[in-house]
Amino acid sequence: MFSIAEKRSGAMAYFAPFRPAEAPCRGEGGGARRLRRYNRRVPELPEVETIVRSIRLRLVRRRIVRFSTCWAKHAQPNVRAVRRGIVGRTIVRVSRRGKFIVFHLAPSGYLLVHLRMSGRFEWAADHPTEPAHVRTIWNLDDGSRLLFCDARKFGRVIYAKDLAHATADLGVEPLSREFTRAALTQLLRRRKRQLKALLLDQTLVAGLGNIYTDEALFRAGIHPLTRSDTLQRRPIAALHAAIRAVLREAIRCHGTSIDWIYPGGWMQKHLRVYGRTGEPCPQCGSRIEYLRVGQRGTHVCRVCQPLNGKPRLP
Numbered sequence: 378m379f380s381i382a383e384k385r386s387g388a389m390a391y392f393a394p395f396r397p398a399e400a401p402c403r404g405e406g407g408g409a410r411r412l413r414r415y416n417r418r419v420p421e422l423p424e425v426e427t428i429v430r431s432i433r434l435r436l437v438r439r440r441i442v443r444f445s446t447c448w449a450k451h452a453q454p455n456v457r458a459v460r461r462g463i464v465g466r467t468i469v470r471v472s473r474r475g476k477f478i479v480f481h482l483a484p485s486g487y488l489l490v491h492l493r494m495s496g497r498f499e500w501a502a503d504h505p506t507e508p509a510h511v512r513t514i515w516n517l518d519d520g521s522r523l524l525f526c527d528a529r530k531f532g533r534v535i536y537a538k539d540l541a542h543a544t545a546d547l548g549v550e551p552l553s554r555e556f557t558r559a560a561l562t563q564l565l566r567r568r569k570r571q572l573k574a575l576l577l578d579q580t581l582v583a584g585l586g587n588i589y590t591d592e593a594l595f596r597a598g599i600h601p602l603t604r605s606d607t608l609q610r611r612p613i614a615a616l617h618a619a620i621r622a623v624l625r626e627a628i629r630c631h632g633t634s635i636d637w638i639y640p641g642g643w644m645q646k647h648l649r650v651y652g653r654t655g656e657p658c659p660q661c662g663s664r665i666e667y668l669r670v671g672q673r674g675t676h677v678c679r680v681c682q683p684l685n686g687k688p689r690l691p
């Protein structure tokens with residue numbers, strides 16, 4: 378059975394023994410190795426969008442007065458360049474591109490943050506004592522402090538002069554006007570790749586990850602191993618609609634919370650296959666199976682998503 382409480386308490390049980398004792402930026406030890414068993418999930422488009430919406434109000438019109446980090450690898454191209462680029466600048470807009478959070482600065486420049494495996498934002502004022510794993514701190518002109526906590530240290534804080542250049546490798550935004558049925562058709566037909574791997578490729582479609590790819594493929598009735606160039610017009614239309622529908626629904630639910638890293642969302646209640654291995658398919662009642670596609674755990678109903686068969690269309 379899929380159990381949120383069980384998964385969360387499992388993660389916490391591993392976390393608890395070393396969390397209180399760990400000072401910020403202490404070197405990685407056995408605790409970090411143990412952590413690797415969990416939190417393989419990177420926040421996807423709906424979670425990042427939710428975070429952007431939640432921090433935007435407190436950030437816009439604030440000037441950054443100090444930037445400090447105790448984990449230099451967070452900062453790209455390097456700490457000095459990030460500091461020089463952002464200190465003294467005012468945040469005029471906070472947006473999302475793919476899985477990146479983007480601070481638009483005035484008079485110029487951009488700060489891109491990628492949360493990767495375990496990154497999260499906290500406001501210092503919301504905590505009586507400093508939260509664990511604070512790696513990077515932004516001091517703002519109203520006295521507030523935005524903290525970037527990152528247990529596994531894979532997060533990135535990138536300064537860029539030109540946003541288009543910095544995000545040139547990212548594919549189409551699936552909720553944008555550019556993501557049309559025709560655009561998806563071209564994307565799929567020009568390649569001979571397994572569908573799931575293709576959809577996870579951030580250089581083709583930006584923001585999709587493991588959860589929403591599995592959910593969109595299920596809703597469209599398409600097997601994740603289907604070769605992209607073999608898809609016909611109707612299943613492509615179903616996939617296009619399913620991707621947009623599942624992302625929109627997840628944003629309305631503030632994302633999926635199935636681990637301690639990303640709390641507050643409730644999309645997990647509406648997931649139909651992801652994390653439900655062994656449970657009955659909500660459409661046909663057969664068992665949801667777990668298979669590995671590339672390096673990724675994948676959830677599929679073989680009846681509703683037949684491989685090389687005619688997909689069931691809604």
Ligand SMILES: [Zn+2]
Binds near residue numbers: 659660678682
């Ligand atoms: Zn089914």
